Amino acid sequence: MIILAVFLSVITSSSSLYEVVTAAADPQVPCFFIFGDSLNDCGNNNDADTKAKANYKPYGIDYPDGPTGRFTNGRTAVDFLAEHLGFGNPIPPFTTAKGDSILQGINYASGSAGILDETGKHLGKNVPLGTQVQNHQKTFSKIAAMKGGKDSATKHLNGCIYYMSIGSNDFLNNYFLPKQYKTSKLYSVDKFTVHLATTYRDKIKTLHHYGARKIAVVGVGKVGCVPHMMDMFGTKGSKCIQNVNSAAQNFNKQLKKLVVDLNKELKDAKLIYINSYGMSDGDPTILGFKYITSGCCKSREDGQCVEGETPCSNRKEYVFWDSFHPTETGHKAVADRTYKSLLPSDSDPFDLHSLAALDIGVKSGRRAEETSERGLEL
Incomplete structure (x- = not known):
């Protein structure tokens, strides 16, 4: 079912080694915008006509507000x-964000969504990347009204972090489901990854027109190691499904090239690449994980938790919460290494903490104003 990957930390004897303590002060950036799939969804799919939703128990069993639509236990x-960046509250989903809260950011992510519009639609409705970007254009207009104009909105957004983590479903809920989708018949893996990257590039450039200057692009993880995929397709004696992981690696190469190329093209912006695939290397037992190929909750046929079932009690020992998504512990491991790199290979050219510290000012509000008036093809 939904998305991605195994996020593990490595070579440290304790996950607390990379605990980041944020002082009670102003956030390091004015706002934090999130684009993605079920790894990041915090409630945008709750009212959608889809199987890809997590607003029921045991999801959220360790979250203060209970089930919120997050596809994990916490x-x-x-x-x-968001905590590392100094925000006092989680970034709200687009479906419920309102008032001045949008000035600090919005989470547009949607479970089962992909870079391509059709991805994940066999599960029901979702919000693909193109529509997420369109939703941000609406946010831009609202911020412009609050700030007194498009120039002021652009200046505000120039300092914000744009976090983009999407693409796994284009493989798991599209390319590798030939009974539901034709993409594997239309494209070789190489051509498909180029197609994804080209589409992705267009969306990033649209965001740039609407003020985005600090952009983190997250690579696809080891989707061939997801328990549901291994159960469905078999591993033929390997630890993971190698051809699925190879496709992910191929796509990540395209993403890294995209980041390099856009850093050359967009002189007033900075993009970084987050190497989630590489973070999956190493021995997860070093961090205390004992259960690596199974989820903590009893899963339905589609890989999500069975509603109302009691999950495992030793949740910190599990990499996966259901048959697709990491536990809170797994999420924390990747967040810590994304914010401050543990290894030089974790991010390129630098980590999210360094991106936040960059001083990128508005060059001209004219581009945003002209773009807003004529619109961009998405």
């Missing part, structure tokens, strides 16, 4: 990143 990676 907080997600972006919840931890």
Whole structure:
């Protein structure tokens, strides 16, 4: 079913080694905008006509508000990143964000969504990347009204972090489901990853037109190691499904190239690449994980938790919560390494903490104003 990957930390004897303490002060950036899939969804799918939703128990069993639509037992990676960046509250979902809260950011992520519009639609409705970007254009207009104009809105947004983590479903809920989707017949893996990256690039450039200057692009993790995928397709004696992981690696190469190319093209912006695939290397037992190929909750046929079932009590020992998504502990491991790199390979050219510290000022509000008036093709 939904998305991605195994996020594990490595070579440290304790996850607390990379605990980041945030002082009670102003956030490091004015706002934090999140684009993605069920790894980041915090409630956007709750009222959608889809199987890809998590607003029921045992989801949220360790979250203060209970089930909220987060596809895990507690907080997600972006919840931890918001804390690291100094925000006092989680970034709200687009469906419920209102008033002045939008000035500090919005979470647009949607379970089962992908870069391509059709991805995940066999599960029901979702909000693909293109629509998430369109939703941000609406946010831009609202911020412009609050700030007294498009120039002021652009200046505000120039300092914000834009976090983009999407693409796993384009493989798991599209390319590798030939009975539901034709993409594997239309494209080789190489051509498909180029198609994804080209589409992704267009969306990033649209965001840039609407003020985005600090952009984190997160690579796809080891989707071939997801328990549901291994159960469905079999591993043929390997630890994971190698051809699925190879496709993810191929796509990540395209993403890294995209980041390099856009850093050259967009002189007034900075993009970084987060190597989630590489963070999955190493021995997870070093961090105290004991259960690596099974989820903590009893899963339905589609890989999500069975509603109302009692999950395992030793949740910190599990990498996976259901048959697709990490536990809160897994989410925290990747968030800590995203914010401050543990290894040089974790991010390129630097980590999210360094991106937040960059001084990127507005060059001209004219581009945003012209773009807003004529619109961009998505």
